[in-house]
Amino acid sequence: MKGKILRCIQCNELVNNTEYDSMPEYYYHEEGKNFVERPRDDRKTFELRHNGHQIEELTVVDGSFISQWPYLEPVKEGYFQVTNGKERFLVRKWRESIDNPISYQLIDGYIEITNTQLEVQRQDIRRQMRAEIPSISDRKIDQFIQVVEDVASQLDWKKLEVSAEGENPLITYYKLGDHSMGNILSRSTEIFNSKEFKKIKEFIYQNNGHNDVMTLRVRRRFKIVTTDKTKRTNSHL
Structure with a gap:
């Protein structure tokens, strides 16, 4: 996966910082029978929510992504490693449904090939x-x-x-x-x-x-x- 992961050190929350952060979302308006554009800026929303907190940038470790689901499956769970240059972290990535955003969870643990x-x-x-x-x-x-x-x-x-x-x-x-x-x-x-x-x-x-x-x-x-x-x-x- 591409992009940078931003981590709020105090809250231990993550956001995936990509080129698509500020792209609008579209939803179907039943009354108007048309699609409506909804502005969005994930990075800005994250920074406002954690205003005054210490934020660090994490880099995804190449080749660390692992999942039992096919690459092309949009609704799946997977894990990958990120690093701040000093230590590594394990991240869980998943999506509940095609309509839901991708969720990220920092885990204190490691992947073991069994x-x-x-x-x-x-x-x-x-x-x-x-x-x-x-x-x-x-x-x-x-x-x-x-x-x-x-x-x-x-x-x-x-x-x-x-x-x-x-x-x-x-x-x-x-x-x-x-x-x-x-x-x-x-x-x-x-x-x-x-x-x-x-x-x-x-x-x-x-x-x-x-x-x-x-x-x-x-x-x-x-x-x-x-x-x-x-x-x-x-x-x-």
Whole structure:
């Protein structure tokens, strides 16, 4: 997310300071049967409410946003870190409904990744192989997928190259490296005849980018660990 977070130190309240702060809102006027413009200035409203208080500017830590919801979902909950240059803070961000403003809450705690799982896109590989190479039997496809899973099980996902972000921040796709593809091809010679092997080699190389079927998918789970001194104060965009 972009912009700067403003924090009132005394009240522990937040506002997201963006280029859209002073853009007007529009609502439908039932009587007039038309849309009416409503002036708005979030930063000014925040500063007036906290007049005389100490305000500090917080910078969002790149790559810290995490949520189980898709990026494009407008009504969701997520967490991210901000810093004032000396210490970091955890912020909860959520929206109750599409008509409500985004709310921000400062949390005394941290994000803990509880589980990380490396997956082969088994069903997608099977579906695409059937579509692209219909001459290969399901039995051989299953054997090939087992080889891919065996090779993947020996990999450390942290050493792989990211090829694409998933539909939410907990999912990432990683490319198979040259060594891994070589291992898969070497073991595939025991499954396919020479004509099939040529097609399999093309299939592997053509489908190992972005979130294509030969890339590996990493899924994560997380929880928010809070301390006994947690203070939760809501603020709105």
